[in-house]
Amino acid sequence: xxxxxxxxxxxxxxxxxxxxxxxxxxxxxxxxxxxxxxxxxxxxxxxxxxxxxxxxxxxxxxxxxxxxxxxxxxxxxxxxxxxxxxxxxxxxxxxxxxxxxxxxxxxxxxxxxxxxxxxxxxxxxxxxxxxxxxxxxxxxxxxxxxxxxxxxxxxxxxxxxxxxxxxxxxxxxxxxxxxxxxxxxxxxxxxxxxxxxxxxxxxxxxxxxxxxxxxxxxxxxxxxxxxxxxxxxxxxxxxxxxxxxxxxxxxxx
Numbered sequence: 001x002x003x004x005x006x007x008x009x010x011x012x013x014x015x016x017x018x019x020x021x022x023x024x025x026x027x028x029x030x031x032x033x034x035x036x037x038x039x040x041x042x043x044x045x046x047x048x049x050x051x052x053x054x055x056x057x058x059x060x061x062x063x064x065x066x067x068x069x070x071x072x073x074x075x076x077x078x079x080x081x082x083x084x085x086x087x088x089x090x091x092x093x094x095x096x097x098x099x100x101x102x103x104x105x106x107x108x109x110x111x112x113x114x115x116x117x118x119x120x121x122x123x124x125x126x127x128x129x130x131x132x133x134x135x136x137x138x139x140x141x142x143x144x145x146x147x148x149x150x151x152x153x154x155x156x157x158x159x160x161x162x163x164x165x166x167x168x169x170x171x172x173x174x175x176x177x178x179x180x181x182x183x184x185x186x187x188x189x190x191x192x193x194x195x196x197x198x199x200x201x202x203x204x205x206x207x208x209x210x211x212x213x214x215x216x217x218x219x220x221x222x223x224x225x226x227x228x229x230x231x232x233x234x235x236x237x238x239x240x241x242x243x244x245x246x247x248x249x250x251x252x253x
Contacts, residue, residue: 001102004065004075006089008082008108013193014039016109024106025076030068032061033078037219039194042078062095069101082110085134086162110134112160114192115221118199123158125233128226131157137164137171153178158225165190165220168208175224180204185228190220201228 005024010016017025025031028048035052043050053061061077068075083089083105096103112134116123123132133152136143141163152159153175164171165188176182182205190198202210204224211220 002069002072002074004069004077004096004101004103005106006077006079006083006087006092006103007106008084008087008110009033009038009042009078009080010109011081011111011114011193012037012039012191012197013114014041016114016193017042018106018108021106021108024074025078027074028076029073030064030075031078032064032076034080037080038078048076058091058095061092065092066095066099066101079108080111082108085110085112086136111162111192111221115160115187115189115223118189118192118197119187119223119228121228122233123160123225123227125227128233129156129158131155133157133159134162135159136162137167137174139164139167149174150178153180156180156225158227159223161222161224165211165222166217168211168222171222172204172208175204180224184224185226185230187223187228188216188220189223190214190216192221 007017007021007024009021025042026046028046030051031043031046031048032051032053033043035054051064065075065077077092079087079089081087084107089105093103124130133155135147135149135152137149149161149171156179161171175184182203184204186202186204186207188200188207188211198214198216200207200210200214200216
């Protein structure tokens, strides 16, 4: 059975696409990719008809996908990061469901998790934060009620804020209103995993000024929370605690 594949290309490093995603990409007859962010090397040398969707609307994308599927061609819709996070796939999926066209989503590495890797940190630490909030600030795309940054900040969890770097002053103000102290560690990673990646570290008190001085205005993730502190974790994980028993190990006395 012929299936349309939605594939996450990862955050920028072409080697961060999954093995399955890369195989399906090489087997494709038609590839529609997000040219504004997908690395060009991923589509170089493919034996496929290739279209850049950066300047296309939904109807134009579907006008390529649906007839190609009807012709029995192998189709890949290549999205940046992980398609499930700000990937705009549901509107495409709804059209495929209406046409009774089968599809499959192949996950990718999100810029959120790639940011944690770039910062050499863990997003969850015992007794510091066990919750990760991935969100954005309202702009041209509004936020649902109760999901504004002020409300989300009240949890004091680890936050990864996407698509909002151009509003860094407003982001900082919202986080402060929500309860994060000015000493809260903040890191900004621009073009994470790309060769030109840049990192800026600071606190809620000075990160906006540092970002403005660096002239970072797009394609950056804002990481916020005590897990970013430059210090050993206050409590060790139970998983490798020699005094902690679980199904695979008996605790030492």
